[in-house]
Amino acid sequence: MDEPVLLTGAGGHVGEAILRGLGxxxxxxxxxxxxxxxxxxHPYIIGEVQDHEDVAAAAQGVDAIIHLAGDPRPSAPWRSVLTNNIDGTHTVYEVAVEEDVDRVVFASSNHAVGAFETDSRTPEMYRTHHEYRLDGSELPRPGNKYGISKATGELIGRYFHDEHDISVCNIRIGxxxxxxxxxxxxRGQAMWLSMRDCAHIHDCALQADYGYEIVYGISDNDRKYYSLDRAKEVLGYEPRDNSAEWNGEEKVA
Amino acid sequence: MDEPVLLTGAGGHVGEAILRGLGxxxxxxxxxxxxxxxxxxHPYIIGEVQDHEDVAAAAQGVDAIIHLAGDPRPSAPWRSVLTNNIDGTHTVYEVAVEEDVDRVVFASSNHAVGAFETDSRTPEMYRTHHEYRLDGSELPRPGNKYGISKATGELIGRYFHDEHDISVCNIRIGxxxxxxxxxxxxRGQAMWLSMRDCAHIHDCALQADYGYEIVYGISDNDRKYYSLDRAKEVLGYEPRDNSAEWNGEEKVA
Structure with a gap:
């Protein structure tokens, strides 16, 4: 690929999976x-994602952005997610417009819909026989302040897609x-995303044609309660892993 | 009514309609x-809605909050809506938990879904014969930064409903x-909300039983493209006005 791609939050766990798989x-x-x-x-900058100058310097001349940066803690306090995640994501999109970036892939989260896991639904919904599925068309139900910030990031992307025609893919990572x-x-079995499936779904999101998408980013786990249909249909995601295929020591399949 | 109700943004236009009708x-x-x-x-406080102490002082002992405060300009810049609208709404909900408030009625906005009005849909969707309807179950499509902040306010309310069992009604005001x-x-004919219907729908939202709701707050306009079904069914909203019944000078009906 000739076109440069900016990866924000490159030092985090998802960034590591992406660079390992697609470096x-x-x-x-x-x-x-x-x-x-x-x-x-690769060329890099150290900076704050809510600092316009830092992000603009990092994004100079890129065609796409994978935006992972932010406070990753599900327990993060409001003040931190307001600044790092909500304002930070807005900064990334502002810079994307200025730099004429074609697409933004946003690391959303399972926490944007965490409150669907009600006491009356769990643990049944984590089980293989259970048919309950979220598919991304549902209104978010954040399970914590971090989840509010991720669902808000999806909204910010919606605005920038509609107003500035940026292709936006929100991946609700497990x-x-x-x-x-x-x-x-x-729950962890239902929610698992392997390192190689993580790299692959981001690769798909950089390659596929779409307008605005919300997809779930998990492996093809037997226990899943997130539908992978949209990721498969629109992105061409072909997960290779399934948490059911591990017996605790080594992979069974 | 014995139970005190806090009205934030009491000096704004919606606040005026509510106090005139329900004072x-x-x-x-x-x-x-x-x-x-x-x-x-009525007893009042002058303060900032994102200032926890100000809101806590105003909310002391109340059973319900109608939360209108924020930057009301559709053209408001990001920095202002981030502080006044997003952080302000979070502050109101935080105080609601501390003060054991039973319900919050939140002034959301048509701008939370403004980008559904695409060039290809308008102006047809504003016309009487057109069947297009938004009903509140759709994912928001904010038309501006103000709209992002209002849709985020709905998300914040979702979290506080799920986590703290506060009854939350978001009214997307026309x-x-x-x-x-x-x-x-x-568009103005489609979107009209009369002063008395405005007071009435807020009265309904203070009286009805519900968990978490998103409803549209407009009069029963022939040209409407927002469904009033949910407001009627859940809140018992009975709008008395319709923009089609005005001939420009006085009411026709």
Whole structure:
């Protein structure tokens, strides 16, 4: 690929999965919040995602942005998500307009819909036989302040898509695990996203044609309660992993 | 009514309609952003809606809040709506939890869904024969930064309903006009909310039983493209006005 792509939040866990899987496939520009431990393989800037100048410097000349930066803690307090996540995401889109960026892929979260997991639905909804599915067309129900900030990021993207014709894909990411999925934790099994599926869905989101999308980013887990239909149909997502195929030590399949 | 109700943004246009129609029906507490021209008939505080102490002082002992305060300009810049509308609404809900408030009625806006009015749909969708309807179950499409802030206010309310069991009614208010509806402006005719219907729908929202609702707040206009079904069914809203019944000078019906 010739076109440069900016990755914000490059030092985080999702950023790591993307760079590990797709490091050679794109001409990356990286935005880090704090200095990385090792010297990155790509041009980078250290800055604040809500700082317009920092983001503009990082985004110069890029054609696409994968926007991961923000406070990643589900328990993050309002003040932090208001600044880092809500204002930060708005800053990224503002810069995208100024830099004539064609597409933004936004790391939304399962926490944007966390409150669908009511006491009366769980733990049944985490089980294989259960038919309950969220598909992205439902109104968000954030389970915490972090979830409010992610659902708001989706709204901000909606505005910038409608007003400035930027292609926007919001990926509601499940639980990314470095190794195998949690074995005895039903929700974690439902929610698992493997490192390679994580890289792959972001690759798809950089390649596919779409206008404005909300998709779920998990592996093809037997226990899933998120539909992958939209990700498969629109993005061409073909997950290779399934948390059910792990027996606790090594992969079964 | 014995239970005190806090009205934030009491000095605005919607606040005026509510106090004019329901001034004697509730034990009002008022929060003004700036000193009112005339001495109010009810206890009041002058303060900032994003200032926790100001809102807490105004909300002391109330059972319900009608939250109108914020920057009301559709053209308001991001910085202002981030602070006044998004952070302000979060402050109101935080105080609602602390003060054990049972319900919050939130002044959302037609601008939360303004981008549904695409070039290809308008002006047809403003016309009587056109069947296009938004009903509140659709994902928001904000038409401006103000609209983003209002849709975010709905999300914040969703969280506080799910987490703290506060009854929340979001009213997507159309265009409130002091006198008659605009005569030669199709969108304005579709969107009109009369002063007395405005007071009435807020009265309904203070009285009805519900969990979390998003309803449209317009009069029963022939040209409407917002469904009033939910407001009628859940709130018992019975609008008395219709922009089609005005001939430009006086009411026809």
């Amino acid at each position: 050679d496939d794109y001409d990356w520009r990286l935005l880090f919040h704090s200095p990385p431990d090792e010297e990155p393989d 639980n990314l695990n470095e190794d195998h999925p949690p074995i005895d934790y039903e | 004697d029906d509730y034990d009002w507490r008022l929060l003004f952003h700036s000193p009112p021209d005339e001495e109010p008939d 265009n409130l006009n002091e006198d008659h509806p605009p005569i030669d402006y199709e």
